[in-house]
Amino acid sequence: MGKRELSCFLCQELLNEFLLNRLDNKRREAVNTHLSSCEACHSEKEKVKKSHAYLQEYSQLKIHEEYKKELLRSEPFSDFFLRIIRWDTWPDPMKWVTESVLIAATIALVLGTVSQTVLYMKKHSINDQGTDVAFVEDLPPENISEAESQEENIKQMEAALAADSEDEVPSSSPAQKSSEVSSTEASSEESAKTAARKGFVYRGTMSVPDAEDIAEAVIGKIKFLGGAKAGEVPLGWKQPGGRYFHFAIAEKDYEELTRFLSAYGKIRLSKEPHRRVMPKGIVRIILFIGTDRRLKVKKTKPVNSISNIDKSTEPPQELQGTDADSLSVPQMPEPQDEGGDL
Amino acid sequence: MNEAQVRTVALFFFLAFLEEQVATVATTKAIGKLNRGASITDKFTNVNSAIVYYCYLYWKKMRKKQKHVNIGVEKMFEIPGSLDLEPWKQLQKETIPEEYIATIWSMVMGFSDEQIAEGLSVSVGTVQHRVSLSIRRLGHILEAGKRHG
Numbered sequence: 181m182g183k184r185e186l187s188c189f190l191c192q193e194l195l196n197e198f199l200l201n202r203l204d205n206k207r208r209e210a211v212n213t214h215l216s217s218c219e220a221c222h223s224e225k226e227k228v229k230k231s232h233a234y235l236q237e238y239s240q241l242k243i244h245e246e247y248k249k250e251l252l253r254s255e256p257f258s259d260f261f262l263r264i265i266r267w268d269t270w271p272d273p274m275k276w277v278t279e280s281v282l283i284a285a286t287i288a289l290v291l292g293t294v295s296q297t298v299l300y301m302k303k304h305s306i307n308d309q310g311t312d313v314a315f316v317e318d319l320p321p322e323n324i325s326e327a328e329s330q331e332e333n334i335k336q337m338e339a340a341l342a343a344d345s346e347d348e349v350p351s352s353s354p355a356q357k358s359s360e361v362s363s364t365e366a367s368s369e370e371s372a373k374t375a376a377r378k379g380f381v382y383r384g385t386m387s388v389p390d391a392e393d394i395a396e397a398v399i400g401k402i403k404f405l406g407g408a409k410a411g412e413v414p415l416g417w418k419q420p421g422g423r424y425f426h427f428a429i430a431e432k433d434y435e436e437l438t439r440f441l442s443a444y445g446k447i448r449l450s451k452e453p454h455r456r457v458m459p460k461g462i463v464r465i466i467l468f469i470g471t472d473r474r475l476k477v478k479k480t481k482p483v484n485s486i487s488n489i490d491k492s493t494e495p496p497q498e499l500q501g502t503d504a505d506s507l508s509v510p511q512m513p514e515p516q517d518e519g520g521d522l
Numbered sequence: 523m524n525e526a527q528v529r530t531v532a533l534f535f536f537l538a539f540l541e542e543q544v545a546t547v548a549t550t551k552a553i554g555k556l557n558r559g560a561s562i563t564d565k566f567t568n569v570n571s572a573i574v575y576y577c578y579l580y581w582k583k584m585r586k587k588q589k590h591v592n593i594g595v596e597k598m599f600e601i602p603g604s605l606d607l608e609p610w611k612q613l614q615k616e617t618i619p620e621e622y623i624a625t626i627w628s629m630v631m632g633f634s635d636e637q638i639a640e641g642l643s644v645s646v647g648t649v650q651h652r653v654s655l656s657i658r659r660l661g662h663i664l665e666a667g668k669r670h671g
Contacts, residue, residue: 192654192658193651193654194654195654195657195658196650196653196654196657196658197650197654224658224661226661227658227661227662227664227665228657228658228661229661230661230664230665231629231657231658231660231661231664232629232657234609234660234664235625235629235630235657235660236629237602237604237605238533238537238605238610238630239629239630239631239632241533241536241599241600241601241605242599242600243528243529243532243533243598243599243600244597244598244599244600247532247546247597247598247599248525248528248529248532251528251532251546251549251550251553252525252528269543
């Protein structure tokens with residue numbers, strides 16, 4: 181059986197190894213035999229020789245000393261970073277874009293700083309007394325309700341009081357007063373329903389000839405019923421034109437309190453939704469008792485001494501169904517002819 | 523790494539990229555990795571395989587950033603006037619990268635097929651085949667260039 185001849189494909193595959201003297205004797209002999217008889221493979225061998233010579237030149241290349249030193253002393257990461265930030269190696273469009281971005285960023289920074297400073301100065305502007313005045317919206321929710329109760333509520337109540345005094349005169353019958361209170365409450369039930377998921381507050385006003393006269397009695401009554409101030413201001417906070425009461429009281433005592441207050445003047449309370457939810461069984465009341473001088477003029481008899489009421493901290497006895505003639509509680513002014521129909 | 527190894531790495535990236543900036547960054551990274559590579563002796567049987575491995579690694583990463591060819595390569599190596607870079611550039615265009623990379627290690631650096639195979643995680647036969655194809659292709663390019671020249 182004769183020796184199997186090498187194919188051209190296999191011969192050309194082995195040419196590189198053949199020229200590098202990496203073939204064993206058997207294969208070397210086979211390649212030699214094939215090359216002597218195949219012109220194409222012989223030509224291919226010459227080309228591979230040239231390639232070897234060409235690549236040999238590359239292997240002789242000398243590295244520049246400066247470049248080698250640079251590579252040897254360079255720290256990989258820092259060098260890479262420095263190369264990236266090297267301005268002179270950046271292409272021109274990139275330089276222009278970077279310059280534009282930097283200028284825009286600087287302008288934005290300056291404008292932002294100025295606007296922030298102006299805003300800060302507005303927020304913390306110094307008033308005449310030299311104290312800081314903060315915006316209401318900066319306060320936490322608890323303080324917002326306080327601000328409302330102390331400022332906005334008083335304004336609303338004063339406005340309501342003014343309207344009341346224009347349109348109505350206190351009614352003579354406490355029973356009627358009670359019905360008015362209840363009718364006012366009924367009208368506000370809808371709004372209370374909408375706030376069922378939230379809290380509510382009883383907000384109301386009351387007109388008396390002189391709020392100062394009854395303030396102590398009202399404070400005493402509230403305390404007697406176990407009530408306590410709910411806001412930051414003291415109970416019966418003195419305000420121009422009246423007294424401001426912001427307090428919490430047991431729900432079961434609400435009726436008693438309204439009866440007590442009705443004896444002194446017409447009271448209008450409405451149940452309004454409020455974000456603050458009170459504990460079960462406790463209601464919050466915001467009441468402004470305003471002084472109406474016209475009521476004082478109309479009065480036939482001054483309001484009884486507050487000290488009597490204050491001592492007992494009980495509502496006027498006429499409300500409790502006793503004989504009105506024997507009472508020492510204030511006699512409510514009768515409407516005069518000219519204002520009676522109001 | 524010694525100076526010879528630094529030259530080897532630099533020459534590989536020079537031939538692989540033919541672009542100074544990318545080649546320098548890749549060389550710096552590869553040298554840094556090889557200098558820090560405490561586990562090289564655990565991973566590879568010899569340093570040359572580690573050089574092949576890390577150079578191949580950074581070549582793959584950096585080739586995406588290569589946009590220009592033959593820019594400022596004379597800053598890296600002293601290129602004699604008789605050496606024409608055109609056939610090599612032509613070879614890069616006509617062969618797949620793995621073929622001319624194997625050729626660099628084998629024919630220019632003189633690494634053994636076993637070292638290259640270990641570094642590239644391929645068989646020795648694959649290395650030999652890639653080098654053979656590339657060498658023959660380069661021979662054709664040189665021959666054609668000689669005829670046209």
